[in-house]
Amino acid sequence: MTTSVPRQVDAPATARPAEGQTVAQKDGLLRIVQGLRRVDTGTYALRIRLAEKLGIGTIDINAMAFVGEVDGLTPKDLGKALNITTGSVTAMVDRLESKGFMVRKPNPTDRRSVLLHLSPEGTDAMQWANDHFAAAAAALLQKSSEDSIAQIAEFLEGIGQRLMAAASDPDEAES
Numbered sequence: 001m002t003t004s005v006p007r008q009v010d011a012p013a014t015a016r017p018a019e020g021q022t023v024a025q026k027d028g029l030l031r032i033v034q035g036l037r038r039v040d041t042g043t044y045a046l047r048i049r050l051a052e053k054l055g056i057g058t059i060d061i062n063a064m065a066f067v068g069e070v071d072g073l074t075p076k077d078l079g080k081a082l083n084i085t086t087g088s089v090t091a092m093v094d095r096l097e098s099k100g101f102m103v104r105k106p107n108p109t110d111r112r113s114v115l116l117h118l119s120p121e122g123t124d125a126m127q128w129a130n131d132h133f134a135a136a137a138a139a140l141l142q143k144s145s146e147d148s149i150a151q152i153a154e155f156l157e158g159i160g161q162r163l164m165a166a167a168s169d170p171d172e173a174e175s
Contacts, residue, residue, distance in 0.1 A: 036159065050129055060096055064118060067102060068126045072115040074107065101125060
């Protein structure tokens with residue numbers, strides 16, 4: 001017989017509408033949070049499909065996504081981003097390099113270090129995922145004004161920045 005244990009959640013991670021918000025605002029916040037979770041789930045499913053297509057693991061796809069976002073990332077920084085050991089990073093980069101998706105280049109500011117870059121094949125692979133994102137967004141934004149598209153983009157960028165801040169320093173993200 002198993003017993004269920006309540007899951008611990010950080011206070012800032014729970015959606016708590018501010019006092020004075022209307023029912024419509026609370027419902028809107030809930031819909032946004034649910035929508036973002038669906039985007040997260042869809043992103044994960046798309047990364048699984050890409051990983052299968054390329055014959056690599058999803059952690060490898062995540063590494064490629066980070067390196068694609070920050071070209072010239074050090075292996076140490078990649079390990080921090082993925083929460084894996086330096087030995088695991090080395091093995092993963094070896095694997096991605098041997099498959100032609102990533103390259104190491106000397107770090108011009110530190111002879112002991114290398115910088116990671118996507119190869120043209122790695123860039124093409126990540127572009128496949130980006131094309132799917134763009135197609136999904138374009139289908140929904142066809143009838144939207146430039147102003148509303150700019151507002152949506154700003155909103156999503158802000159959420160992304162706050163989530164990255166919360167992931168790197170949860171206490172800092174509360175403000």
